[in-house]
Amino acid sequence: MGVSGENTKQGMRDAAFMGAVTASITHEMQNVLAIIQQSAGLMGDLLHASRMESLKSLGFRKGFQYHDKFSTLIAAIGEQVERGSNLSEGLNRLAHVPDSPAETTDLRSATGLLFSLIGRIARKKRIAFVLESGTGDRAPQVQCPPMQALMALYGVAQALIEVLSGCTVQVAVGAAEDDPHVDFILPEGGAGSPPVILPASLVDAQGAGTPCATSLGDRIRLRFPPCPAVAAGG
Amino acid sequence: MERKDWNVLLVDDEREFVTTLSERLGLRGIHSRVVFDGESALREVAENPPHLVVLDVMLPGMRGLEVLRGIKAGFPNVKVILLTGHGTTKNGIEGMKLGAFDYMIKPLDIDVLIEKMTEAVGGRR
Amino acid sequence: MRAVATVFKTILRHSFKDLHGSEDILSPERYVSLRRKIVGLMAVVAVVPLLLMAAINYHEYRAALGREIQNPLRILLSKTKNSFELFLAERTSTVSFIASAYPFEELAQEKNLKHIFTVMTQVFDGFVDLGLIDENGVQVSYAGPYPLAGKHYAEQSWFSQVMIRGTYISDVFMGYRHFPHMIIAVRHMDESGKNWVVRATIDTTRFDRLIAAMSLEPDSDAFLLNKEGILQTTSNYYGKVLERLPIPMPTQSYEARLVETQDQRGEDIYLAYSYFPESDFVLMAVKPRGSALKTWYMVKGDLLFIFVLGVMAIFLVVYKMTDLLIQRMRESEERRELAFRQVEHAQKLSSIGRLAAGVAHEINNPLAAINEKAGLMKDLLGLRPDFPDRERFITLADAILKSIRRCRDITHRMLGFARRMDVSYEELDINEVLTDTLSFLDQEAKHRGVTIVRELDESLPRIKSDRGQLQQVFLNILNNALAAVPDDGRIEVKTGEGVPDSLVISFQDNGCGMSQDTLEHVFEPFFTTKKGTGTGLGLSITYGIIKKLGGDIAVTSKQGDGTLFTVYLPKTARKEAAS
Incomplete structure (x- = not known):
């Protein structure tokens, strides 16, 4: 326990460093996106002002020929900035995950974060991960550092992206029966797909607090066994 | 060959990107058709073989490199310029091995793109 | 002999199967059992011959000593017997002479x-x-x-x-x-x-006088008997004249002979005797073995002492040696385990990096779209020279385009950091690469109150090298420095020209420094200080990259004073490195 604890700690420290770098990058990215947004916004304002002036001049001054075109373009830029911003923000959240001293993870928010990040990568394979809205009860907390939980989720998602295509994967977070878990429910039509090869580190995972993935036929279940004695530190 | 006679096909699932690019090329006298996925691209190429295909490597469904392979199998004379959002040169180099003319990393400079297009259509490579 | 060797081999294999058994790291219990086995085996191997030798020696020496005691007794006996025979012969011939003369x-x-x-x-x-x-x-x-x-x-x-x-x-x-x-x-x-x-x-x-002439030691005895065992002279311990000897008669021998036997009191004795050929007499001498072997017992004591001392020395040496051996083994096992852990860890890290890098590049897609939109706007503006706000619009569109380029640089930088790119040489301004890399760490440094002092020589020539690799090198060194300095610590980064034809980039920190031992191993793969903050791979990779780029790296450190890393880069890339 001591050795792996030290190891985990070391890993966390490196991940934290990595996170610090990523955070600094995304921070810069946000700034640049803000510049773009402001520039586009200003263009929109100018366009609007020029339109107003043209109206005021009652036709003496000719309206800008590409007014509508520009409006569309500026709106599109706004949308794309929004999209980039979302990604950057997700990345920023990811970057800050290793900072978190928490020993527990909110499974639903971790799952949400992951799919906001890899959604497009999945879409490239025409896979849609649909996170089922919770049944209303409080979100299951698992006794596992957020980074580890996230990496485990990522591991399963990647394995699915690897073999599936053109389908929808329902993702359900639950705490039924025994342990908190995340189910990746395979589509019925996906039966013909090649078998999902899960990362060995997740399949062979043993011991308290280590996420463990198993194939249950129609779904892949990532279980988070509660650990009675959480490794100190972190 | 004059620019206006070029027959260009743009393939990318980023609609906002590819339609605007097409429009900008149009402003520069380059006519281009646009498709949003690999299957349509292959169909389009078969129906009306273009001089040049600008192809995104990361396409939904059929991967960009598969599309490239398909084009090169049926129409070896069609030049292909690859676009990649991922800054790795890996995909690009792989694509070059499959017969792509060149590759570019997104976001791209339209003047550089046109330079490469000119090279591809007029060049001897 | 071969059978013995086979048995030995089997024992060895059996004893040390712990060593080959599994890939697992040996648990402390297994080390203890292994040590016990090695000590046991080595002790047996060393002690058994010693014991054997001691036993042989013991018997040899004892036999030699016995002979040394027995021989004089035998000789004395036969001399005395001769005296007796002479005495009897003289008397007989005298009588015979009288009878015939x-x-x-x-x-x-x-x-x-x-x-x-x-x-x-x-x-x-x-x-x-x-x-x-x-x-x-x-x-x-x-x-x-x-x-x-x-x-x-x-x-x-x-x-x-x-x-x-x-x-x-x-x-x-x-x-x-x-x-x-x-x-x-x-x-x-x-x-x-x-x-x-x-x-x-x-x-x-x-x-009696003849016997007294033998001048035996006081505890010894000599006497004459007849063949029936009746004493012919008085003995000291075995009865008077004409009494029966309490010891059974030994087998007949006319030569002086010596047997080891026990007397009636149960005492161990040497019994020397000789039968007379001419008469019915038997001469006997008795010497108790106890006294004869007194010196022997002394020797035996010494021998035992030396033996015990030897065994103790063997055990001590064996124990110490085994201790050393086990410790070495343990160290190497630990090192191996550490290596495994580091590899595993590096993989884990790279998986985080892959996710981050993959996502970072997704940002390129919206950026590409924005790029085209802004470009299109600029294009359209070019078509309408009469538009009054044209200049301002163009400025704004340019600002957007410039921002896009900046974003692209950021994502590419992220890539260079998150994974190792193919080596690609380009003309670089080292100061810029360094500033760029430092910008990654600004937040962390600010957060911890660490001052990073930059003394960059602005006149540095541009060199051909690999940006991504250099960034990784600088990041690794700076990461180490950041880990070493306390909060509110200080890191000095300097660039300058060195001889011959090289750029010198130095990183001085005022952190905890390194011991001489650590310093010697710092570039070895998987080396990490026990409580280290490095990945253990960082500096070896750094070293590898620098060598690949045709440069060199040096480190000097004093415990408590801080560490100085100096990177040398060639102004002109080496031929094979550049090709």
């Missing part, structure tokens, strides 16, 4: 006989009396202290024996003289066929 008639006259007896006792001591006996057993004449003339001996067994055998030597007996004596009788026959016997009595106290 004088005619019967002369001897029959008591006056003559007494004269002869007087002369005889003057020459030979021990004669008590002398008598002449005719063939009918009647004592004809007698010279001596007892009134024995006319005594009949015809019925006595010795008489018939002497008549048959010619000579007779009796056992010692008390007789009516009441002191131990013996008789020697010789028969003589003259030309006419007339037989007579001359009989002499000898005082056997002479025997």
Whole structure:
């Protein structure tokens, strides 16, 4: 326990460093996106002002020929900035995950974060991960550092992206029966797909607090066994 | 060959990107058709073989490199310029091995793109 | 011999199967059991020959010592036996001479006989009396202290024996003289066929003197016996004259012989004896073994002491050696385990990096779209030179385009950091690369209150090198420095030109520094200080990259004072590196 604890700690420290770098990058990215947004916004304002002036001049001054075109373009830029911003923000959240001293993870928010990040990568394979809205009860907390939980989720998602295509994967977070878990429910039509090869580190995972993935036929279940004695530190 | 006679096909699932690019090329006298996925691209190429295909490597469904392979199998004379959002040169180099003319990393400079297009259509490579 | 070797091999294999068994790291319990086995085996291997040698030595030495005691005893015995034989032979021949030198008639006259007896006792001591006996057993004449003339001996067994055998030597007996004596009788026959016997009595106290001449040690004993085991002389420990020896008679031997046996008291003794060929006597000498082996016991004590000391030394050495061996093994096991952990860890890290990098590049897609939109706007503006706000719009569109480029640079930088790119050489401004890299760490440094001082030589020439790789190198070194300095610490980054034809980039921190030992291994793969903050791979990768780029890296450090990393980069890339 001591050795792996030290190891985990070391890993966390490196991940934290990595996170610090990523955070600094995304921070810069946000700034640049803000510049773009402001520039586009200003263009929109100018366009609007020029339109107003043209109206005021009652036709003496000719309206800008590409007014509508520009409006569309500026709106599109706004949308794309929004999209980039979302990604950057997700990345920023990811970057800050290793900072978190928490020993527990909110499974639903971790799952949400992951799919906001890899959604497009999945879409490239025409896979849609649909996170089922919770049944209303409080979100299951698992006794596992957020980074580890996230990496485990990522591991399963990647394995699915690897073999599936053109389908929808329902993702359900639950705490039924025994342990908190995340189910990746395979589509019925996906039966013909090649078998999902899960990362060995997740399949062979043993011991308290280590996420463990198993194939249950129609779904892949990532279980988070509660650990009675959480490794100190972190 | 004059620019206006070029027959260009743009393939990318980023609609906002590819339609605007097409429009900008149009402003520069380059006519281009646009498709949003690999299957349509292959169909389009078969129906009306273009001089040049600008192809995104990361396409939904059929991967960009598969599309490239398909084009090169049926129409070896069609030049292909690859676009990649991922800054790795890996995909690009792989694509070059499959017969792509060149590759570019997104976001791209339209003047550089046109330079490469000119090279591809007029060049001897 | 081969069988022994096989057995040994089996034992070895059996004992050390812990070593080959599994890939698992040895648990402390297994180390203990392994140590026990090694110590046991080595001790057995070392102690058994020693024990064997000691045992052989013990017996050899004991036998040699025994011989040393036995031989003199045997020699003394045979010498004494000779004395006895000589004594008896002299007496017998004297009697025989008297019997043959004088005619019967002369001897029959008591006056003559007494004269002869007087002369005889003057020459030979021990004669008590002398008598002449005719063939009918009647004592004809007698010279001596007892009134024995006319005594009949015809019925006595010795008489018939002497008549048959010619000579007779009796056992010692008390007789009516009441002191131990013996008789020697010789028969003589003259030309006419007339037989007579001359009989002499000898005082056997002479025997005691012969035995005393052996000058034995006080605890030893020597005595004469007859073949029936009746003592002929008084012994110190085994009875008086004519008593029976309490020890069973040994087998007959006319040579001096020595046996180890026990006496009636159960004491271990050396018994030396010799039978007399000419008479019924047996000479015996007894020496208790205890006293004989006194020196031996002393030697045995020394031997035991040395043996115990030797065994103890062997155990000590074996234990120490095993300790060292186990420790070495443990260290190497730990190092191996660490290596595994580091690899595993590096993989984990790269998986985080992959996710981050993959996502980072997704940002390129919206950016590409924005790029085109802004570009299109600029294009359209170019078509409308009459548009009043044209200049401002173009400025804004350019701002957007510039921002896009900046974003692209950021994502590419992220890539360079998150994974190792293919080596690609380009003209670089080292100061810019360094500033760029430092910008990654600004937040962390600010957060911890660490001051990063930049002293960058602005006149540095541009060099051909790999941006991504250099960034990784600088990041690794700076990461180490950040880990080493305390909060509010200080890191100085300097660039400058060095000789010959190189750029020098130095990183000085005021952190905890490194020990000499750490310093020696710092570039080894998987080396990390126990509580280290590095990945263990970082500096070895750094070293590898720098070498690949044709440069060099040096480190000096003083514990408590901080560490100085100096990177040297060639101004002109080496041919093979550049190609």
